[in-house]
Amino acid sequence: MQSENRMFDDFVKLVNGAAGTIAGMGREAQAGARDRAKEWIGGLDFVSREEFEAVKAMAVAARDEADALKARLDKLEAAQSKG
Numbered sequence: 001m002q003s004e005n006r007m008f009d010d011f012v013k014l015v016n017g018a019a020g021t022i023a024g025m026g027r028e029a030q031a032g033a034r035d036r037a038k039e040w041i042g043g044l045d046f047v048s049r050e051e052f053e054a055v056k057a058m059a060v061a062a063r064d065e066a067d068a069l070k071a072r073l074d075k076l077e078a079a080q081s082k083g
Contacts, residue, residue, distance in 0.1 A: 047055075
């Protein structure tokens with residue numbers, strides 16, 4: 001009876017050790033994959049959200065300025081054609 005319990009205890013220890021090892025390998029693989037993805041993405045020419053928003057704001061301002069200049073030009077052309 002004692003030998004059966006000892007064999008069962010040894011088996012449980014073996015399974016627990018294997019489960020811990022497998023879990024550790026999984027965490028290690030996940031961290032490695034995350035690092036490789038960061039390296040790959042970092043090598044691409046992405047811009048940060050702040051840079052994107054700054055360029056977007058400049059584009060809106062430039063469009064507004066172009067619209068104002070066009071309205072001014074239209075007004076000057078209209079005045080020239082009348083005169």
